[in-house]
Amino acid sequence: MRVSTDQVWEWLDAVPDPEIPVISVVDLGIVRDVRWDKDTLKVTVTPTYSGCPATSVISMDIETALRDHGIDNLRIETSIAPAWTTDWLSPKGRARLEAYGIAPPHPAGGPERCPRCGSKAVEKVSQFGSTPCKAHWRCTDCLEPFDYFKCI
């Protein structure tokens, strides 16, 4: 069966990121290419951080999802160039991150506002957080700590 690549992208947009399940692997910008090579579907994935343990889980989730849709001839390739950047996060993904309580990446080097109360009075607690892609911040108005998706 050879479905359109648009259809495949749509299916992949339903595969959640294992660490941040409110966004899909497509929202995260790590699916770089989907194409047919004769009868084999090739999906190219790029890691977020080089040591991120979620990378192998993501490849497995993608494979499982596509097999469930009846694609048997499938190859997942990893490519590190060009290096992943948070610029590739989709607008939908950014909005969902914020609704989930994670401040989306912001080029100024810190969160634009507290994802809970919207206050701009925020301070850094630590440059690292619960996963390699996040840092730990705090709102000095509502006093809640929150994750910030680092801008790289």
Add this chain to the structure above:
Amino acid sequence: MTRDEAFHQFLLRMGDNTLILGHRVSEWCGLAPVLEEDIALANTALDLIGQTQMWLGLAGEIDGGKSADDLAFLRDAWDFRNVLLVEVPNGDFGRTLMRQFLFDAWHSIMLGRLIKSSDNRVAAIAAKASKEVAYHLERSGDTVVGLGDGTEESHARMQEALDYLWPYVGEMFASDDVDAEMVKAGIAPNPADLRAEYDALVGRVLTEATLTIPESRFAHKGGRDGRMHTEHLGHLLTQMQWLQRAYPGATW
């Protein structure tokens, strides 16, 4: 020495630096003074091990199809090519962060040059790793300033850490036949050429940290060419490699 042999040695040097430092930093997991620092150290170690997979993966590829795991777990101390700086024991938290800063500063400058490597694979790994290392450097530099220009106790400990570690800095800028071959091929810079930039960067941060750089330029050497590692590397490997040595091929 052929170009391939030199390239292989160069890749081992890059990958062994990140592997051994990554392992050392991971020794802090669960032991750091506060939770945020524990998480930061574990994440730094994770980045370094991830970078190791890329460097040693490529080294293994040009060395008859070995895997990064083969190289990490099945070589003995004399086959490792990391600089001595990364294998010295952690000491206290201050010494660990000082070592991290002294390495991060070199690492960020080195990767900046490697992004322009004539070898596309090297350039791609460097581009990926340099984003992570910029972050490591920001953190280790800030912490060195915070502790150096902190209390009397933290200042004294950071000065002690700098005095202890400084003689290990010179090896990162040593040059030999491997480097000459890499320069000729346009793959990597001559490490000696990075020293001025390093001294400027490190000097600026250490001045802000109110710390004094030791005058002596004496340098311990023997790690990056494998001639003489410290006794600490063997102890580290017994822990890191134990499982694969006891149960060859074990996976889970």
